[in-house]
Amino acid sequence: MKISKAIIPVAGWGTRRLPITKIIEKSMLPVGNRPLVDYSVQDLIKAGVKDIYMVISNVEPCQVREFYRDNLALNQYLIERGKEDRLALAKTLPDDVTIHYTVQDPSGKYGTAVPIALVTEEFKIDEPVLVFMGDDFIWNPGGESAAESLIKAVGDSGDAAILGVEIPIEKVSKYGVLSVKDGNLVGVVDTPSPEEAPSNMINVSKYILTPELLQKIVKYVKENDFGPTDQEYMITDVFDEYVKNGGVMKVAPTTGEYLDGGSVEGWLHANNVVCKQ
Numbered sequence: 263m264k265i266s267k268a269i270i271p272v273a274g275w276g277t278r279r280l281p282i283t284k285i286i287e288k289s290m291l292p293v294g295n296r297p298l299v300d301y302s303v304q305d306l307i308k309a310g311v312k313d314i315y316m317v318i319s320n321v322e323p324c325q326v327r328e329f330y331r332d333n334l335a336l337n338q339y340l341i342e343r344g345k346e347d348r349l350a351l352a353k354t355l356p357d358d359v360t361i362h363y364t365v366q367d368p369s370g371k372y373g374t375a376v377p378i379a380l381v382t383e384e385f386k387i388d389e390p391v392l393v394f395m396g397d398d399f400i401w402n403p404g405g406e407s408a409a410e411s412l413i414k415a416v417g418d419s420g421d422a423a424i425l426g427v428e429i430p431i432e433k434v435s436k437y438g439v440l441s442v443k444d445g446n447l448v449g450v451v452d453t454p455s456p457e458e459a460p461s462n463m464i465n466v467s468k469y470i471l472t473p474e475l476l477q478k479i480v481k482y483v484k485e486n487d488f489g490p491t492d493q494e495y496m497i498t499d500v501f502d503e504y505v506k507n508g509g510v511m512k513v514a515p516t517t518g519e520y521l522d523g524g525s526v527e528g529w530l531h532a533n534n535v536v537c538k539q
Contacts, residue, residue: 265389265409268393272397273317273318293521298532313362314361317381329354371488382479398524400427401532408518420472424440445513475509483495
């Protein structure tokens with residue numbers, strides 16, 4: 263399967279990373295010499311994605327937008343100072359890749375399903391898309407990227423897919439854990455104890471979603487009113503319902519390392535891993 267579109271949600275205040283996220287968007291926190299979100303962007307580009315839909319907050323200036331925009335003043339400075347060799351480093355997006363932006367109201371509905379529904383409706387997405395969250399990534403230099411693993415798992419079946427990462431069983435209580443049968447998703451169990459976990463494979467929020475699943479996500483967000491603080495609109499709720507009713511969602515394993523910038527500890531670990539290469 264060839265997939266040319268991807269969605270990356272990067273809105274939100276990143277409250278777990280305060281106070282630094284008061285002035286730096288969580289997805290823009292540096293890992294090595296690049297912002298956190300760029301590892302996912304480059305992963306998707308490597309897999310052949312040409313259109314990336316970023317869901318951003320309504321705070322200006324948007325640092326993500328600025329990072330992927332050409333900085334003409336910087337380019338001119340590098341040329342004038344004889345540093346043309348650094349122009350490639352300053353160019354953060356290939357000419358044949360476009361980033362589209364949509365704004366998510368932080369005072370409205372929230373949860374992982376909401377930005378997907380927003381993009382699907384605004385841009386009338388009616389083809390399979392890759393979905394990556396903006397605050398984590400799979401590190402696998404020289405190997406198969408997360409997007410490539412998902413596409414490989416689907417093949418020509420036309421099915422949806424979810425990426426699974428194996429971790430020590432004693433750590434599963436922090437994550438959504440995948441229940442898998444014959445390579446397909448049976449369900450996602452949220453933060454189970456090691457004794458109750460159906461596997462040691464966790465959900466790391468990287469998916470291929472079919473047009474049918476996208477419409478189910480839109481319907482789920484539209485038809486439910488959980489209130490501002492009662493319940494999040496979780497994309498895994500839609501997945502559970504989908505597979506229970508006979509839908510197929512392939513589980514794609516990965517040999518890469520899952521790195522999460524959402525916590526200080528995870529972000530420090532990500533920097534240590536990346537900077538050792």
